[in-house]
Amino acid sequence: MPPLLSAEAVTRRFAAVDALDGVTLAVDRAECVTLVGESGAGKSTLLRCFNRLVEPDAGVVSVRGRDVRTVDPILLRRSIGYVPQEGGLLPHWRIARNVGVVPWLADDPAWDRRAHDALHLVGLDPEQYAQRWPRELSGGQRQRAAIARALAAEPDVMLLDEPFGALDAITRAELQLTFRTLQRRLGLTAVLVTHDLREALELGDRVVVMRAGRIEQAAAPAALLGAPATPYVAELLARARVRDG
């Protein structure tokens, strides 16, 4: 079976930071891959190549076996759930409309019901939250709503760009659990960007360590912990103090 997402020798140069330098990566169906590294390592850029928010200068990016350049970017994005760091809810829309926006854009008459179902999935009671404004929710609740929005159109792929980075430790742990549970239960293929190595190890079936636009190491958490491929990975692990934790 071909990988659901793939990047082959993808290069992207802009503004000298967050560039990609010949990155190759394949993500299997129902796999959760976490991209980890310091700011500017290129992890967000790689993530954004999959839904064509970024167009590579060289190399081929494929989704579901098709070169993304042959897919309409609007339809591609609607077929992929996306969760940004700050949630990106539209402040002038109520929660139900925010969550149901993707089916709504696709003229799905059942968008409202899908929004309710998605809210259920992420643990927000629709009765209580559907008619609220985003500003009336806590940071964690907003992020749950953002995940619900990504799920409402029932995509098979989800891209998450530091989705829990702005949350406090307790809320963050709750959201991580919710996400991991849903990802497994729904069989979602997911790519999650984080700068937190602990989070990457906890959530990823495979962890991809990036540095200066290249992949340092891509391995399952246990393999990474057991055998860091480069001094940089070893140093990261030491700094995060996960080896003895």
Add this chain to the structure above:
Amino acid sequence: MTARMRRQPRIAVAIAGAGAAALIALAPRAAAGPATLAHPAAVPAPASTKRPVVVASKPFGESYLLAEMFAQLLEARGFTVERRPGLGATELAFEALRAGAIDVYPEYTGTGLTAILHEQPIADPREAFDRVAGEFARRWGIRWLPPLGFENTYAIAVRRETAERLGLRTLSDLARAAPGLTAGLTPDFIGRPDGLPGIGRAYGITFKAVRALVPAVKYQALAAGEVDVIDGYATDGFIARYDLVVLTDDRRFFPPYQAAAMVGARLPREAPSAVLALSELSGRLTEATMRRLNRRVEVDNEPIARVAASALDELGLGLASDSAAAGGGAHPRAPGRPAATGREPLGAYLAAEAPTLLRLTLRHVLLVALSLAAAVLLAVPLGLLLERTPRGAETTIRAVGLLQTIPGIALLAFMIPLLGIGVVPALVALFLYSLYPILRNTYTGVRHADPDAVNAAIAIGMTPGQVLRYVRLPLAAPVIMAGIRTAAVIDVGTATLAAFIGAGGLGDPIVAGLSLSDTRMILSGAIPAALLALGVDAGLGAAEKAVGRVGGSG
């Protein structure tokens, strides 16, 4: 030519005396009054002109008065008259005449020579008149009728006490004392080559300080001792009122300012008899007469229409009852305090003027509303378009912003050749002034709409059009509304400029009041304008808040 061909049969009828009834129907005043018989020149002038004769003035007392006399004289001879009193200043009035938007206004030879032809002053009055008359006819087909008879040159005036203390009689004396004196001069005089720069050179006059004063306050400022020297006109009524000493122009620096009716190119062609009627005033007005009439207007605040009517009467040119009625009643736009007279308190004055003020306010609202609506219809879509093409956006917005820096009077002057005078150029000017705040706020609002929301909207698959419609525009709505609100409040103020080109509105009493030093008249325009600005601000402020609430960010 069509106007002339249509008129000819009627003239024939009139001369033949065959159609007396028809003549009365056409020109009741001309046919009914004995004055017509006293002036044979006026007989072949039935009021058959298809369009009214447009009589204008510049915004100062004597100009208003002369124009009103022209108007009433024409009406007494059976012409329909449209009044456009108080056109901005020399450039606006002259441009309007050249463009054919008005037919006649009173002008002065010295002004024509220096301010319009930009030539050196000519000392001999006859030579000066021949020069302007010849040049204006050659260049623009504009005709100077023979002078009205009086000269109204600049009068450099001081308080009697100052004159006696420093022994001032002439401008040469002033040159000696000037370094110790503060001058309060009109901006016009400070800038004109025949004004301050000219007397500075001719007499070596250098004041201790020069303060720019509008005509409305200069006499009061002099009387109160705020300034020591002012520029006035020789026939100003205030000179006698405040017992001022006018310094003799001993080197004959000021060119002669003979007053005359200046007639546009169309009138002699279309209604030669109207020109004939106007020339009945030539040579009839002396300086003493004008000083007395100006005093009645400027100092006693008598209605202009009444002063004009009685002046024509004294000269045996008017039809006392008819012309007074025409001047006062049928043309409320003439700044002649039609309803109120005398010196009742402000409240009573405003009450008496209420119908006029209501009409002016409605006109004002109309000017603001139409120009603002047009500006919104252009600036909002343009702002949205620029957001999509940010490369040229700043340049475009700055270019529109430059419009804001053009002074109102200059903008109006530019437009007269294209649009004439009246409501249309006023709307265009207000429209141009409204664009910038709306365009700037629209662009800034959509461009800087919450980037998290915008990026998320793109990432979940909104098309650029959907991002604009569902995200940027609603998020920018309060900012756009704030821009519209700013433009509206500025518009209410700027619309008072419309008075300078005869578009009406609350600027009418303000401009006329400033020119006639009539505080009540100024306030009767300024107070409603201020209330209107407050109302517009409050109303649109509420709208802004409502938009913010709908937008969910308030």
